[in-house]
Amino acid sequence: MAITWWDNGTGKRIEQTHEGRVLDVTRSEVRVMSDIWANQITATVLDEQGAVVTVDCGTDFELCARSGQVIVDAPEDALQAYQAAKAAKAAQQAADEVEHRARNLVLQVHVGSAVVVRRGRKVPRGTTGIVTRIVSGCYGLRATVKDNTGTAHWVDPDNLDVIHPMLKDGEPIPGATWADIRAHMNANQIRIPIKGETVRLKASPEIVGSVFWTQDARIGFKASPDAEPTWTDAYSVEIQDTDGTFIGYEIPESEFRVWAVPLGRVKHLPPPMNRTREIQATGNVVTLKDHKGRVLLTCPVKALPDILAQMT
Numbered sequence: 001m002a003i004t005w006w007d008n009g010t011g012k013r014i015e016q017t018h019e020g021r022v023l024d025v026t027r028s029e030v031r032v033m034s035d036i037w038a039n040q041i042t043a044t045v046l047d048e049q050g051a052v053v054t055v056d057c058g059t060d061f062e063l064c065a066r067s068g069q070v071i072v073d074a075p076e077d078a079l080q081a082y083q084a085a086k087a088a089k090a091a092q093q094a095a096d097e098v099e100h101r102a103r104n105l106v107l108q109v110h111v112g113s114a115v116v117v118r119r120g121r122k123v124p125r126g127t128t129g130i131v132t133r134i135v136s137g138c139y140g141l142r143a144t145v146k147d148n149t150g151t152a153h154w155v156d157p158d159n160l161d162v163i164h165p166m167l168k169d170g171e172p173i174p175g176a177t178w179a180d181i182r183a184h185m186n187a188n189q190i191r192i193p194i195k196g197e198t199v200r201l202k203a204s205p206e207i208v209g210s211v212f213w214t215q216d217a218r219i220g221f222k223a224s225p226d227a228e229p230t231w232t233d234a235y236s237v238e239i240q241d242t243d244g245t246f247i248g249y250e251i252p253e254s255e256f257r258v259w260a261v262p263l264g265r266v267k268h269l270p271p272p273m274n275r276t277r278e279i280q281a282t283g284n285v286v287t288l289k290d291h292k293g294r295v296l297l298t299c300p301v302k303a304l305p306d307i308l309a310q311m312t
Contacts, residue, residue: 003043003057003068014066018055021046023082025057025070032061043070046078052085102178106185107162107170110134112235115145115160123153128163132233133218134260136278136293141260146233157260193219198240201232205246269310272296279307 002019006012024044032038038061047053058067072079109115111134117127129147134157136142143157166173166181193199193211199221200208207230213220219237222229238246266276277291286307288297299307 002073003045003055003070005066005068007066008058008064017068018043018045020073020075022070022072023052023074023079024086025072030059032059032063036061038064041068041070043068044082046074052082099178102182106164106167106178106181109143109157109160109162113160114163115143116163117145117153117155117159118161120155120159123155123159127153129153130233130235131157131160132235133215134278136289136291138291140291141278146235192234193221193237193239199237200240200246201230202236202238273307273310 002016002022004016005014007014022043022045026042026044028040028042029037030040038059040059041057043055043057045053045055055068057070058064074082109131111131113131115129115131117123117125119125123145127145127147129145131143132146132152133144134141141157143155143160145153145155145160147153161170164181164185166176166184172178172181192214195211195214197211198208199211199219200206209221209223209227209230211219211221212229218231218233220229220231221237240246261276261279266274268274269276272290273288273296275290275296276288278289278293280287280289286299287295288307290296
């Protein structure tokens with residue numbers, strides 16, 4: 001039967017086309033006027049040269065002059081080849097989406113990222129270290145980068161590049177993918193201690209105590225309530241396990257993350273979200289903060305995708 005065309009005004013049959021060459025038929029919504037949507041039928045067919053093309057078969061909009069009635073009638077071998085190509089394309093698109101998301105996550109500077117300073121005036125270019133804190137200020141976000149000597153540097157996150165053994169010049173090394181790098185990062189991430197846990201300094205194992213204060217990746221711990229506190233970051237300590245040994249734990253990606261929010265992405269949102277400059281995800285809670293670090297809104301972590309979608 002192929003595609004049978006009808007005049008929507010008179011209801012009369014006009015013609016029949018693409019006989020023996022129809023591979024597929026799909027239905028979708030399209031905007032036919034500024035405030036009007038309609039259902040559209042599209043046929044996938046083989047043209048006279050054997051190439052796969054699409055044919056618009058009309059909509060249910062009242063001003064559509066003619067419409068096509070579509071019946072798939074291509075030979076079985078052509079249908080199988082088309083379905084195989086369609087499945088391969090869908091698989092490639094899914095793989096590309098995974099890579100795209102992994103790339104964004106790998107290159108995003110957050111607490112725990114290994115970074116290098118690529119520009120700026122106050123901190124020498126080429127300085128490397130671990131991001132231990134990201135805070136908002138009057139002039140935007142600032143990151144604390146702790147180098148291998150233990151010195152902390154305040155740097156604009158935009159002046160930092162994420163570094164990793166599987167990255168070279170900002171791209172995956174041969175044989176690696178962005179998803180591979182992201183998986184490696186997750187597998188080697190250290191859990192941030194919580195209040196009440198016993199920790200010890202990696203550099204001085206004799207310094208042991210109970211955590212009484214945490215903020216971002218910074219912690220404070222002491223041996224007893226009256227003892228002098230030790231202030232450090234979570235990447236400088238080991239946590240005591242239930243059997244008494246001290247180890248570092250892996251954590252899921254969502255335990256602590258920070259997003260910088262440009263003002264231009266939130267100006268259109270209703271108050272107080274239009275003042276958001278930073279988003280923090282900790283455990284099951286998402287916190288929105290303004291440029292001074294003041295809390296604007298808290299919500300469950302399951303709402304995070306919707307929040308980020310509104311800011312695109």
